[in-house]
Amino acid sequence: QVQLVESGGGLVQPGGSLRLSCVASGFSFSNYHMAWYRLMPGKEAVSVAGIDATSNNLAYSAEIKGRFTISRDNAKSTVYLQMDNLNVGDTAMYYCAAHSNWRPLSWTAAVYRGQGIEVTVSS
Numbered sequence: 001q002v003q004l005v006e007s008g009g010g011l012v013q014p015g016g017s018l019r020l021s022c023v024a025s026g027f028s029f030s031n032y033h034m035a036w037y038r039l040m041p042g043k044e045a046v047s048v049a050g051i052d053a054t055s056n057n058l059a060y061s062a063e064i065k066g067r068f069t070i071s072r073d074n075a076k077s078t079v080y081l082q083m084d085n086l087n088v089g090d091t092a093m094y095y096c097a098a099h100s101n102w103r104p105l106s107w108t109a110a111v112y113r114g115q116g117i118e119v120t121v122s123s
Helices: none
Strands: 003-007 010-012 018-027 035-041 046-051 057-060 068-073 078-083 092-098 117-121
Touching: 003 092, 018 035, 018 092, 018 117, 035 068, 035 078, 046 068, 046 078, 057 068, 078 092
Parallel strands: 010 117
Antiparallel strands: 003 018, 018 078, 035 046, 035 092, 046 057, 068 078, 092 117
């Protein structure tokens, strides 16, 4: 059974940091490209960061570039999203997802998706 389980979310003050983790099981993690998406109320899920299977290629959305860092540990079947200098606009549900192809990194192109974890940035 395929599972992607996110953790590390929660409430943080503006300017703070969180590190999201996503542990994969049930498929060959090292063969898949991984991405983090976020979903805000009333909007579609958008990709914020992606990392290819070998960590040679990274992709970031303009909104978070320079503040978020994606990484992965294939030995642990885990992908991470380090989020620094968070602001209120980063409040969202965050999901990790697995892709067979590096492009496009879109929600509908993902072959596996996690259940999501909430991140709230508020003072």
